[in-house]
Amino acid sequence: MKSVSKKKIATIAIILCFAFLLTLTILTFTKSRKMTDAESIALHDYSDSLINYFDNFKETEDSEASLYQKELAFAIDYFYYSESKTAITVEELKNFLKDNFNVELNTDTIEEDFNDPLLASKPAIYEDSEQKVHIEPTAPSKRERASIPITKYLEQSVKKKGSTFEVTYEKYVIESAYDALNCLSNQENSEESEEEQQERTSSDNTSKMMSYLKAKSPITAAQDAITPECAKELSEPKSTITIVYRAQNSKLYIEKIIY
Numbered sequence: 001m002k003s004v005s006k007k008k009i010a011t012i013a014i015i016l017c018f019a020f021l022l023t024l025t026i027l028t029f030t031k032s033r034k035m036t037d038a039e040s041i042a043l044h045d046y047s048d049s050l051i052n053y054f055d056n057f058k059e060t061e062d063s064e065a066s067l068y069q070k071e072l073a074f075a076i077d078y079f080y081y082s083e084s085k086t087a088i089t090v091e092e093l094k095n096f097l098k099d100n101f102n103v104e105l106n107t108d109t110i111e112e113d114f115n116d117p118l119l120a121s122k123p124a125i126y127e128d129s130e131q132k133v134h135i136e137p138t139a140p141s142k143r144e145r146a147s148i149p150i151t152k153y154l155e156q157s158v159k160k161k162g163s164t165f166e167v168t169y170e171k172y173v174i175e176s177a178y179d180a181l182n183c184l185s186n187q188e189n190s191e192e193s194e195e196e197q198q199e200r201t202s203s204d205n206t207s208k209m210m211s212y213l214k215a216k217s218p219i220t221a222a223q224d225a226i227t228p229e230c231a232k233e234l235s236e237p238k239s240t241i242t243i244v245y246r247a248q249n250s251k252l253y254i255e256k257i258i259y
Contacts, residue, residue, distance in 0.1 A: 068113070070118065081220045086135045086136065093133060110126055145215065164246045171241065172235040175234075183233055188204060241258070241259060
């Protein structure tokens with residue numbers, strides 16, 4: 001009898017130990033997949049500064065650009081629209097690619113890469129003698145701006161997996177900047193009192209869209225101005241893209257793009 005009791009006790013002990021370890025594993029796994037507030041803030045601070053340039057990654061039937069060339073095009077747009085630069089040194093380009101995509105700039109193919117149609121459409125020209133990339137796009141007229149489609153990427157879901165964050169975005173396309181302007185104006189007027197409307201500053205979304213239409217700011221200002229509500233009112237989701245961000249050494253970079 002004593003022998004049987006010992007076996008029962010040993011069996012119960014093993015079961016309890018297994019249950020404890022299983023619970024601990026589940027809790028650890030769940031915790032690793034749950035974003036903290038600090039992680040959410042860091043992720044959005046980083047991704048919000050890049051979201052307007054995701055169109056460079058889109059797949060089209062007539063595009064033969066490699067992922068690396070798309071990353072170069074992404075960098076060109078960032079420097080031009082976010083930093084207002086029309087000349088980028090090779091060192092700046094090298095650092096941007098390393099910091100944001102963890103890839104090395106290939107100086108052996110740089111001239112060939114900048115002849116790619118995607119990069120040429122910016123247009124971006126590499127000057128070997130200066131070791132610089134010059135950007136000389138033609139600014140659209142006020143009339144042209146009214147009919148240029150505006151893309152807006154809205155976050156759909158976020159999945160944390162260890163040190164990576166898998167973020168899926170839906171792409172909306174607003175065909176007319178004036179439609180967006182009317183939507184923003186109606187939205188702001190419906191949400192504000194008369195006093196608030198009078199005190200509204202020039203930083204509101206309607207003013208940003210007007211600035212774009214008056215050719216005082218680039219298309220990224222229009223993209224930033226469009227609210228999720230107006231994007232969904234004026235367009236259906238056209239496609240989705242998933243960006244995998246990885247945290248490393250207290251910094252984030254884009255590890256993978258999934259179409």
